[in-house]
Amino acid sequence: MTHRRNTYRVNYLLVSAFIVVVVASFVLAAFLARDLTVTYVENEFASRKVEVLEHNIGPFNDFFHNRIPEISFYQGYLDSAGVAVYADSVFHAYPFVERIVFYDVSLSNDEYIKYGFSADNLVVYPKGVYQFSPEGMAEDVLPVVSRNGHLPLSLSDDFNNMAVKFAAFIERVDTTKALQDDDIFKVFYTVTPGKICYMNIPRRDDLKTYKELMYGKIEHDVVYEQDILTFFIDPNRLSLTNIIPELYQRVQIQPLVYESIDTDPDLLTTETPLPGALADYKIYFSSSRTFLRSEINRRFLPVMAGVIAIYLLLAVIAYLIYRNLYVNERMFKLQYDFINNLTHEFKTPVSVIKIAGNNIQSAKQLSDPERKHYGKILDEEADKLNNLMNTLLSFTQIENKSIKIKQEEVDLHEFCDKVLAASQFKYGDLALHCEVNVKKTLYIDPVLLGSIFQNLIDNAYKYSKRDNKVLDITIKQAKKQVIMRFADKGIGIARRELIHIFKKFYRVQNQYNQQGSVGLGLAFCKELVNFMGGHISVESELGKGTTFTIVFPLD
Structure with missing residues (x-):
């Protein structure tokens, strides 16, 4: 008859299935992590262009919001020498300003002035027009009045546009209220692609006087001063800095209608238009997928390291579980063998003692040799039991440090x-x-x-x-x-x-x-x-x- 031993059964199919699932999930996690990283980098490529735009138009915004309004501090009393100093500082600080045209403007009710723009009794006319460039002011002032009594066409558009808006504003302005920002931008600014026209903003009392002048409430001839400056902007001179070089391989200023002729499918492009006077141009961004791969790898490695760390932790936990099961199996086997062996060690002397005892009990008479023989057997088997018990007891005492x-x-x-x-x-x-x-x-x-x-x-x-x-x-x-x-x-x-x-x-x-x-x-x-x-x-x-x-x- 075959003896069947009790032992742990290891389900190798279940273990194999677990390993396959773990490996497959690890590969899937790595694939998803890579795919999500690629998507994230490409989304950043499309969205972070705003940061580059805001950084690079910072000087332009400073010029538009801070330096141009400084003209109003002079309240119309700028002359060519003062504008020359102002223009020199502008050209030095803002290279994208290509040239400046200064209109030294007067407002009067003199009916004999035959050029300029008139509305009712108000006449707005230029006393002089001066052009400034980074090389300096033109020595010869541009002719104010041509032989037929009109401004040259090259200069009349900006002047007439500002004069018309100003006259219309004087006509409807409520001088009892302070000027609103919306009125200031609509009346005293004219922003077109490549050009910014600005007229100094009069005080409220001056606006009241101009309105009286328009409606003939001032009978004697008077003259008031205003200044108009036109700034010509070249977007190509805008200093362009790529502040995110890990995403954008090339950053360029291109015309708004520019389209790349590069048909490379691996080339990613995006663009953002420039604002205001720069509106005819845009910032054009491009990067190849090969270039972006280094950034993708840089961001993917920490993610993958985290995935690996998680799976290593799971592997450690699985190992600890396996080791615990292995130890339990070993302990089960050792205890099983121990009980079997201990039973045998006890059973053998006990059986011998029992047989010797039965023989003594059933014998009618024992000779001296038989008595000594059975006595020796009982003594030896008792010693075996005693030694075994002492060993177990001593071992327990030593383990418990009680001896x-x-x-x-x-x-x-x-x-x-x-x-x-x-x-x-x-x-x-x-x-x-x-x-x-x-x-x-x-x-x-x-x-x-x-x-x-x-x-x-x-x-x-x-x-x-x-x-x-x-x-x-x-x-x-x-x-x-x-x-x-x-x-x-x-x-x-x-x-x-x-x-x-x-x-x-x-x-x-x-x-x-x-x-x-x-x-x-x-x-x-x-x-x-x-x-x-x-x-x-x-x-x-x-x-x-x-x-x-x-x-x-x-x-």
């Missing part, structure tokens, strides 16, 4: 002689040799040391062949240590087993363990050695023997 060490000076020569005498009496066919080479006595618990010797001698005898039961014990002194070596010529221990032999309940699987072994002997020795401050190690070779080395401190 006390009774140290005393031990003469190792005498100690070894006693151990050898007892062992040779017990194992008559064991060739036991002991060599002691120490100068000092060892301060140690002799009872516990005797248990170590006895266990190692028992182990050497048990795991040696019948015709080769040999054990050489060597004790020597090395500096402040006592080294004890137990070398047998037994069957040896496989290399893979060496790391386990000191574990509780562990038994090497071989023919010499078939008759039952609890698996406590070497574990008990190791606990005793460690308990007394020593160290035990093992070296072995299959078929040649095993050597146990114990080191105790001398002091």
Whole structure:
């Protein structure tokens, strides 16, 4: 009948399925992370152009909102010399200003003025027109009045446009209220692509006077001063800085109607129009997918590192679970074997005692040899039970640190002689040799040391062949240590087993363990050695023997 052993069953199909799912999910997570990173970078390519725009039109906005309104500080009393100084500072600070035309404007009710723009009694006319460039002011002032009494067409458009808006504003203005920002921008600014016209903003009292002048409420001839400046803007001179070089390979200013002739499908492009006087142009952004790959990789690596970290954590958790299951399986097996072996170790002497007892009970009369024989059997089996119980009890006490060490000076020569005498009496066919080479006595618990010797001698005898039961014990002194070596010529221990032999309940699987072994002997020795401050190690070779080395401190 086949004996069925209880053990854990490993579901390899489930384990394989779990590994496949984990690997597949990892690959999917990596793919999704890469895809999301690519999408995110491409979305940023399309959206962050606003940051580049705002950074690069900063000087233009400063010029439009801060430097141009400075003209109003002079309240119309600028002359060509003052404008020359102003223009020089503008050209120096704002290279995109190509040239400036200055209209020195007067407002009057003189009906004899035949040029300019008139509305009712109000006449708006230029006294002089001056042009400024980065090279300086034109030496010869542009002619104010041509031979037919009109401004040249090249100059009349800007002047007439500003004059008409100003006159219309004077006609409807409520001088009891402060000017609104909307009125200021609509009346005193004219912004067209490539050009900004600006008239200085009069005070409220001046506006009231101009209105009276228009409606003839001032009878005598008067003249008031206003200034109009036209700024010609060249967007190509705008300083362009790529503040996001990791996204944009090229950043250019192009005409609004510009279309790239590059048909490369890997080229990404986007654009944003320039505002105000720059409106005929746009900022054009382009990057190849190859160029963006480095930025994608830079952002993908931390994401992938996070994914890997998560999966490593899952792997560690899976390993811990597996190790826990493995330990549980090992403990189950060890406990199962321990119970079987312990049962056998108890059952054998108990059975022998029971048989001997039955024989004594059923016998009508026992001879002296029979009585001595049964007495010897009962005594030996009782000793076996007692030794087994003592071993289990001692092992438990040592593990719980409940046993006390009774140290005393031990003469190792005498100690070894006693151990050898007892062992040779017990194992008559064991060739036991002991060599002691120490100068000092060892301060140690002799009872516990005797248990170590006895266990190692028992182990050497048990795991040696019948015709080769040999054990050489060597004790020597090395500096402040006592080294004890137990070398047998037994069957040896496989290399893979060496790391386990000191574990509780562990038994090497071989023919010499078939008759039952609890698996406590070497574990008990190791606990005793460690308990007394020593160290035990093992070296072995299959078929040649095993050597146990114990080191105790001398002091």
